[in-house]
Amino acid sequence: MKRILLTGFDPFAGEQNNPSWEVVRKLEGLLIGDQHQIVSVLLPCEFHRSLQTLEAALKKHRPAVVLALGQAGGRAEISIERIAINVDDARIPDNAGAQPIDVPVFSDGPAAYFSRLPVKAIVHDLQQNGIPAGVSQTAGTYVCNHVFYGLMHMAEKMDYVQAAGFIHIPYLPEQAIAHPGAASMPLDMMKTGLVHVLETILKTRKDMVIAGGATH
Amino acid sequence: MKRILLTGFDPFAGEQNNPSWEVVRKLEGLLIGDQHQIVSVLLPCEFHRSLQTLEAALKKHRPAVVLALGQAGGRAEISIERIAINVDDARIPDNAGAQPIDVPVFSDGPAAYFSRLPVKAIVHDLQQNGIPAGVSQTAGTYVCNHVFYGLMHMAEKMDYVQAAGFIHIPYLPEQAIAHPGAASMPLDMMKTGLVHVLETILKTRKDMVIAGGATH
Amino acid sequence: MKRILLTGFDPFAGEQNNPSWEVVRKLEGLLIGDQHQIVSVLLPCEFHRSLQTLEAALKKHRPAVVLALGQAGGRAEISIERIAINVDDARIPDNAGAQPIDVPVFSDGPAAYFSRLPVKAIVHDLQQNGIPAGVSQTAGTYVCNHVFYGLMHMAEKMDYVQAAGFIHIPYLPEQAIAHPGAASMPLDMMKTGLVHVLETILKTRKDMVIAGGATH
Amino acid sequence: MKRILLTGFDPFAGEQNNPSWEVVRKLEGLLIGDQHQIVSVLLPCEFHRSLQTLEAALKKHRPAVVLALGQAGGRAEISIERIAINVDDARIPDNAGAQPIDVPVFSDGPAAYFSRLPVKAIVHDLQQNGIPAGVSQTAGTYVCNHVFYGLMHMAEKMDYVQAAGFIHIPYLPEQAIAHPGAASMPLDMMKTGLVHVLETILKTRKDMVIAGGATH
Numbered sequence: 001m002k003r004i005l006l007t008g009f010d011p012f013a014g015e016q017n018n019p020s021w022e023v024v025r026k027l028e029g030l031l032i033g034d035q036h037q038i039v040s041v042l043l044p045c046e047f048h049r050s051l052q053t054l055e056a057a058l059k060k061h062r063p064a065v066v067l068a069l070g071q072a073g074g075r076a077e078i079s080i081e082r083i084a085i086n087v088d089d090a091r092i093p094d095n096a097g098a099q100p101i102d103v104p105v106f107s108d109g110p111a112a113y114f115s116r117l118p119v120k121a122i123v124h125d126l127q128q129n130g131i132p133a134g135v136s137q138t139a140g141t142y143v144c145n146h147v148f149y150g151l152m153h154m155a156e157k158m159d160y161v162q163a164a165g166f167i168h169i170p171y172l173p174e175q176a177i178a179h180p181g182a183a184s185m186p187l188d189m190m191k192t193g194l195v196h197v198l199e200t201i202l203k204t205r206k207d208m209v210i211a212g213g214a215t216h
Numbered sequence: 217m218k219r220i221l222l223t224g225f226d227p228f229a230g231e232q233n234n235p236s237w238e239v240v241r242k243l244e245g246l247l248i249g250d251q252h253q254i255v256s257v258l259l260p261c262e263f264h265r266s267l268q269t270l271e272a273a274l275k276k277h278r279p280a281v282v283l284a285l286g287q288a289g290g291r292a293e294i295s296i297e298r299i300a301i302n303v304d305d306a307r308i309p310d311n312a313g314a315q316p317i318d319v320p321v322f323s324d325g326p327a328a329y330f331s332r333l334p335v336k337a338i339v340h341d342l343q344q345n346g347i348p349a350g351v352s353q354t355a356g357t358y359v360c361n362h363v364f365y366g367l368m369h370m371a372e373k374m375d376y377v378q379a380a381g382f383i384h385i386p387y388l389p390e391q392a393i394a395h396p397g398a399a400s401m402p403l404d405m406m407k408t409g410l411v412h413v414l415e416t417i418l419k420t421r422k423d424m425v426i427a428g429g430a431t432h
Numbered sequence: 433m434k435r436i437l438l439t440g441f442d443p444f445a446g447e448q449n450n451p452s453w454e455v456v457r458k459l460e461g462l463l464i465g466d467q468h469q470i471v472s473v474l475l476p477c478e479f480h481r482s483l484q485t486l487e488a489a490l491k492k493h494r495p496a497v498v499l500a501l502g503q504a505g506g507r508a509e510i511s512i513e514r515i516a517i518n519v520d521d522a523r524i525p526d527n528a529g530a531q532p533i534d535v536p537v538f539s540d541g542p543a544a545y546f547s548r549l550p551v552k553a554i555v556h557d558l559q560q561n562g563i564p565a566g567v568s569q570t571a572g573t574y575v576c577n578h579v580f581y582g583l584m585h586m587a588e589k590m591d592y593v594q595a596a597g598f599i600h601i602p603y604l605p606e607q608a609i610a611h612p613g614a615a616s617m618p619l620d621m622m623k624t625g626l627v628h629v630l631e632t633i634l635k636t637r638k639d640m641v642i643a644g645g646a647t648h
Numbered sequence: 649m650k651r652i653l654l655t656g657f658d659p660f661a662g663e664q665n666n667p668s669w670e671v672v673r674k675l676e677g678l679l680i681g682d683q684h685q686i687v688s689v690l691l692p693c694e695f696h697r698s699l700q701t702l703e704a705a706l707k708k709h710r711p712a713v714v715l716a717l718g719q720a721g722g723r724a725e726i727s728i729e730r731i732a733i734n735v736d737d738a739r740i741p742d743n744a745g746a747q748p749i750d751v752p753v754f755s756d757g758p759a760a761y762f763s764r765l766p767v768k769a770i771v772h773d774l775q776q777n778g779i780p781a782g783v784s785q786t787a788g789t790y791v792c793n794h795v796f797y798g799l800m801h802m803a804e805k806m807d808y809v810q811a812a813g814f815i816h817i818p819y820l821p822e823q824a825i826a827h828p829g830a831a832s833m834p835l836d837m838m839k840t841g842l843v844h845v846l847e848t849i850l851k852t853r854k855d856m857v858i859a860g861g862a863t864h
Contacts, residue, residue: 101857132392133393213735327515425534508831615830
């Protein structure tokens with residue numbers, strides 16, 4: 001049985017929960033197809049310890065697929081991140097109080113890594129199943145991008161990793177109540193969406209060629 | 217058995233469906249408490265015929281409660297409208313091709329009617345149940361406001377109507393896919409929300425005093 | 433010489449200045465056409481005292497035209513308010529600490545008053561002059577709407593008032609800096625815009641019939 | 649006398665003008681400090697020809713500083729782009745009808761280039777001068793990012809280029825009129841801002857360490 005590693009984060013910025021961990025924990029142990037089983041891991045919302053925890057999980061489980069998830073409060077859709085960039089620039093301190101500004105994630109790494117997911121096929125499949133989804137051109141410069149970049153950097157040298165990337169998800173409805181006017185998505189829809197995402201990853205050999213860019 | 221009249225609209229503006237009718241049709245016949253039963257009526261998205269249809273339904277069913285629903289594409293929450301204003305000002309033609317500009321809904325009516333719903337108690341109860349909700353200070357100037365104003369004007373003279381008002385609901389997820397970045401709410405959550413709304417209307421004698429305004 | 437009364441507000445909500453007073457003070461004494469002169473009055477951002485101050489100014493100056501201005505932080509254009517509603521519902525306390533919720537501005541007043549400005553002609557003229565402008569369907573439920581409603585209510589009995597209404601203006605650029613991503617408009621453009629507005633009011637006998645509504 | 653190369657684009661997406669060229673053309677020939685003179689060049693809004701034109705201008709003028717500008721319709725501030733990514737993904741065809749999807753700008757280039765401007769010092773200086781400004785984490789995937797990436801890639805091998813980067817600017821007010829609710833900035837403020845930007849580039853040896861990131 002091969003492994004799919006899913007990661008979610010601790011709550012941050014005063015939230016009571018984090019949809020990324022809420023959905024990831026619900027998928028623990030699930031089989032996708034008949035050869036892949038999900039392992040769910042919680043990452044602290046901290047620049048330093050998040051990658052330590054991720055590295056340990058990668059080495060322990062040797063997953064074929066790695067999907068890291070994070071909360072993008074205010075976005076309305078499941079957004080598949082296209083690129084991770086080599087910089088930390090924190091507007092608010094992380095959960096350990098660290099606030100790095102304009103420092104690289106890995107000082108020996110390239111400026112960026114593209115996702116190793118079939119980004120367009122994932123968006124297309126989610127939409128076909130009635131779930132709002134889109135491509136995102138930036139994962140920000142906070143712990144989410146840090147983990148995304150760190151994942152891609154570490155996975156370069158792990159030949160068992162065949163697909164890896166990052167997905168941002170909206171607030172849960174109960175979170176959105178505290179943010180008047182903010183979009184949200186119920187947990188069940190996120191969970192259904194994640195299963196579609198994983199199935200698409202496993203079955204896609206070559207990504208689709210459909211527009212998913214932004215003019216700015 | 218008393219009646220609750222729910223109304224929803226036909227699709228407009230190129231949409232394939234209208235969440236207001238999708239949710240209202242699903243509630244047809246449902247009992248709320250043990251004395252009230254729902255009657256669901258479809259209104260055309262037309263200035264003229266919408267109120268003709270509504271008037272006929274009011275006279276036929278003599279409802280104790282009337283709740284008109286409409287789609288507010290882009291809003292993220294169930295929004296309880298506070299006030300209906302006496303003007304039609306259409307940016308786009310209605311489904312019959314009419315586009316009134318700055319004409320009153322009823323030339324002998326007052327400038328506005330406040331909702332006769334316990335607006336704050338409804339918002340509070342929805343939020344307590346994990347459903348994003350808020351007060352809206354404007355229902356626009358299109359067919360939704362037209363029906364809201366017409367309802368309040370006609371219900372003035374129908375002493376069997378004890379509560380009446382208008383609620384805007386977001387896009388369905390399948391609609392939002394065609395509007396990148398737009399918020400949405402699944403049909404099940406809307407349906408659950410509507411039942412809460414009706415229960416709150418029936419049990420509330422005096423509205424709650426909690427802030428729900430806007431600075432502008 | 434006839435009088436035009438312009439009012440602006442004190443800063444509120446932690447701002448250092450209020451664009452409404454910044455622009456109104458700059459127009460003090462200006463002649464519009466050859467028969468009208470501007471009188472500028474500062475209103476406190478307080479529910480109670482704002483209307484006391486306004487009433488005193490109306491009685492003292494007996495203006496032919498009254499234009500009250502307020503700040504709408506986040507809006508991008510000069511927005512001409514269509515309607516004032518008879519309710520105070522404050523999300524935040526006013527500058528005197530009062531926070532009325534769901535109480536009428538005047539308990540003996542109607543639900544709403546429409547603006548007595550040529551709203552569409554004003555928007556059209558501003559746009560012709562390259563200044564972003566639009567119709568707004570709600571002035572909120574805070575001190576701005578309170579003053580707008582109070583103005584219309586008091587002016588009903590003052591036969592020297594021939595035109596009266598309310599206009600919301602954006603942040604100044606220096607304010608927007610503290611609100612990342614918020615729109616703004618320079619003071620000079622606001623000032624030029626206000627002169628156009630007053631000229632349009634004086635020369636318009638009958639408002640234009642052009643769409644300016646909202647679907648919701 | 650050293651050269652500063654400024655570039656702006658042709659109008660696109662149905663616009664009558666492009667603020668990037670409107671402001672750049674106004675600065676042609678201006679001296680910044682006593683050693684640098686501005687050369688302004690118009691780029692076609694086309695994937696292929698834009699970089700051909702840029703390359704010719706770089707070789708002809710051998711500029712010490714290169715600043716490419718583009719329009720970001722809907723943004724409210726002067727936004728200094730942090731990073732250019734190696735992908736074209738066009739939602740709409742360019743002015744020559746080309747619509748590349750998921751192809752690299754340079755197939756032999758790295759995934760991304762960071763700006764070679766003192767991004768934080770520029771934002772700080774603009775704000776100090778009352779001009780809304782911010783850091784942007786994405787320049788999109790259209791012709792703007794294409795030119796930004798191409799500029800950084802070509803400038804790598806041109807040792808006379810000491811600073812290079814990309815700046816997005818808002819709609820002009822006259823453009824915003826056709827996009828109700830969209831933010832804008834007057835041409836004069838853009839022009840003043842650009843001069844501040846260039847002065848900051850020339851005088852900054854080491855960028856400031858102030859937060860300018862995004863959580864997502």
